[in-house]
Amino acid sequence: MASRAPDLDTLAQGARTDVAGAGSLQDLTSVRARYLGRKGSVSDLLRGIGDLPAEERSRVGQQVNALKVQIEDWVAERRAALESRERNRHLEEHRLDVTLPAAGQPLGHLHPVSHVQRDMAQFFLARGFSIEEGPEVETEHNNFDALNVPADHPARDMQDTFWVEGDFVLRTHTSPVQIRAMTGRTPPFRFIAPGRVYRHDFSPRNSPMFGQVEGFAVDESVTLANLKELLYAFAKHMFGAVELRFRASYFPFTEPSAELDFRCPLCRGDGCNTCSQTGWIEWGGCGMIHPTVLRNCDIDPERYQGYAFGMGLERGAMLRHELPHIRLLYDGDLRVLEQL
Numbered sequence: 335m336a337s338r339a340p341d342l343d344t345l346a347q348g349a350r351t352d353v354a355g356a357g358s359l360q361d362l363t364s365v366r367a368r369y370l371g372r373k374g375s376v377s378d379l380l381r382g383i384g385d386l387p388a389e390e391r392s393r394v395g396q397q398v399n400a401l402k403v404q405i406e407d408w409v410a411e412r413r414a415a416l417e418s419r420e421r422n423r424h425l426e427e428h429r430l431d432v433t434l435p436a437a438g439q440p441l442g443h444l445h446p447v448s449h450v451q452r453d454m455a456q457f458f459l460a461r462g463f464s465i466e467e468g469p470e471v472e473t474e475h476n477n478f479d480a481l482n483v484p485a486d487h488p489a490r491d492m493q494d495t496f497w498v499e500g501d502f503v504l505r506t507h508t509s510p511v512q513i514r515a516m517t518g519r520t521p522p523f524r525f526i527a528p529g530r531v532y533r534h535d536f537s538p539r540n541s542p543m544f545g546q547v548e549g550f551a552v553d554e555s556v557t558l559a560n561l562k563e564l565l566y567a568f569a570k571h572m573f574g575a576v577e578l579r580f581r582a583s584y585f586p587f588t589e590p591s592a593e594l595d596f597r598c599p600l601c602r603g604d605g606c607n608t609c610s611q612t613g614w615i616e617w618g619g620c621g622m623i624h625p626t627v628l629r630n631c632d633i634d635p636e637r638y639q640g641y642a643f644g645m646g647l648e649r650g651a652m653l654r655h656e657l658p659h660i661r662l663l664y665d666g667d668l669r670v671l672e673q674l
C-alpha cells in the first residue's frame with residue numbers, strides 16, 4: 335500500500351468506509367457501482383493509465399488492479415454480512431414456537447338432513463322395515479308408467495320433470511323403488527327407500543334436488559288404519575308433539591290417497607310466508623297402493639293390499655330446526671349449519 339500513489343490510498347480508504355457503511359444490499363450495489371462500475375472511480379483510473387509515462391504504466395496498472403480486487407473482496411464480505419443479517423431478521427420475524435399447543439381441528443357433525451334420514455331409518459328398522467335403494471336416473475317406465483301414470487297424464491308436466499336423453503328421467507320421486515322392490519318378490523314385505531329426487535322447482539319451500547323417503551308394505555290384511563297409526567307414531571318419533579292432518583287427495587299410484595300436513599312450526603298455525611298463510615305445511619303423500627300398480631309388479635290385488643307413503647327429508651329438518659327456507663340447508667353456510 336505504501337508504494338501506491340496517494341490518490342489510490344485515499345480512494346481505497348473511501349471505498350472501505352463506503353462499503354462498510356452500506357446498510358442494505360441495495361446500498362451496497364450502488365456503492366460498488368460508484369467504484370467498480372463502468373463509470374466508477376476505479377474504471378476512470380484504469381482508463382487514465384494510457385496517459386501515464388510508459389515506465390509507470392505497468393506499476394500503476396498493477397496497483398489499480400490490486401485495488402479493484404481488494405474492493406471486490408470488501409463488497410463480497412459486506413454482502414455476506416448483510417445477507418446473514420437479513421436471514422436472521424426473517425427467521426426472527428417468522429419464529430415458530432414449537433412449544434405452543436396445536437390449534438386443533440374443528441369438529442364437524444352430520445348434516446341436519448342426514449340426521450333426519452338416520453332417525454327415520456331407525457324408526458322404520460325397529461318396525462320391521464328393510465331399506466331398499468334405486469338409481470337416481472330412472473326409466474320413464476318405473477318413474478311413471480308402472481306407477482299407473484298414463485302417458486298423457488298431467489302429472490308428468492305437473493311434476494316438472496328433468497328428462498334425460500332416451501326414455502330416462504331424473505326420478506321425480508322415490509316411488510319407482512316400489513316397482514323395483516315389489517317386482518319378483520312375494521309378499522309380505524315392508525320397505526323404506528330414502529334418496530334424492532329431482533324436480534324443476536325453485537320456490538321457497540322447495541329445491542330442484544331434495545331428499546325423500548318412500549315407505550310401503552304389502553300383505554294380505556294391510557289397512558289404511560295401519561298406515562295412519564304408523565305415520566302418527568313416526569311423526570311422534572321424529573318431532574315429538576306435532577299436529578298432523580290427513581287431506582283426501584289424488585295420486586295415480588294410490589287409492590284412496592291422502593296428503594299429509596303438519597302444523598306450521600314457525601307461526602303455530604296463524605299463517606306466515608313459509609306456510610303460504612295456511613298454517614299448515616305439506617309433509618308428504620300416502621294412500622293404499624293402487625291395484626294396477628300391484629298388478630304391474632305381478633302381485634295379485636285380490637289377495638294382497640299395501641299402503642305407501644312418501645315425504646320430504648328436508649321438511650323434516652325444517653320442522654325440527656324451525657327453518658323458514660329449504661336452501662338454508664344446502665347453501666353450505668357453516669354459520670347456519672353449525673347452529674343446527
Ligand SMILES: [Zn+2]
Pocket residue numbers: 598599600601602603604605606607608609610611612613614
Ligand atoms: Zn306458518
